[in-house]
Amino acid sequence: MRIALFATCLADTMFPQAAQATVTILERLGHQVCFPEGQVCxxxxxxxxxxxxxxxxxxxxxxxxxxxxxxxxxxxxxxxxGSCTGAARHEQGLVAEHVGDTALAKRVEQIASHTYDLTELLIDVLGTEDVGAYFPHTVTYHPTCHSLRIAKVADRPYRLLKAVEALTLIDLPDAEVCCGFGGTFSMKNSETSTAMLA
Incomplete structure (x- = not known):
């Protein structure tokens, strides 16, 4: 497959290794990955x-x-x-409708139908749960609110983690409870955010 990577501004500025790892995985599975240079946030x-x-x-x-x-x-x-997947598939259309640009809303919907969270692409489109990973450590996974509630990736991250060789995956109690971060929520309501985190 030919796959375009939307690296996201967060990955670009803070976690470039996430975007790089995405390319590594997809290329190792035999797919061609391109990086459209016009992308921003x-x-x-x-x-x-x-x-x-x-x-x-x-x-x-x-x-x-x-x-x-x-x-x-x-x-x-x-x-x-998961957050940016949710934004590209749902929020961008709402933004276009909010500003009254129906043509833009239609284009967003068309592009969204080709847009996948990495875990969805691997499992639902490429049909793989084992990407050949090895990580001899004990980990837990906290799903983000947006990945669960907007992007709706469900158990796909767990399925990929369970296939990692030598990994011990421990269930996180109350895994679906919000961590309190919420992007701008944590900045505008820092006391509430900190209390949720605690």
Missing amino acids: CGQMHANTGYFKQAAKITRNHVETFSPVLDGEWDAIVIPS
């Missing part, structure tokens, strides 16, 4: 804080950057972030 932070006009500009950029998927240049778009 998904606009989620702007939309979540009520800056719909600014979010619409970001959404237009996303649509322009990833439109080649509609012409068959790529087979899919992959995002290694």
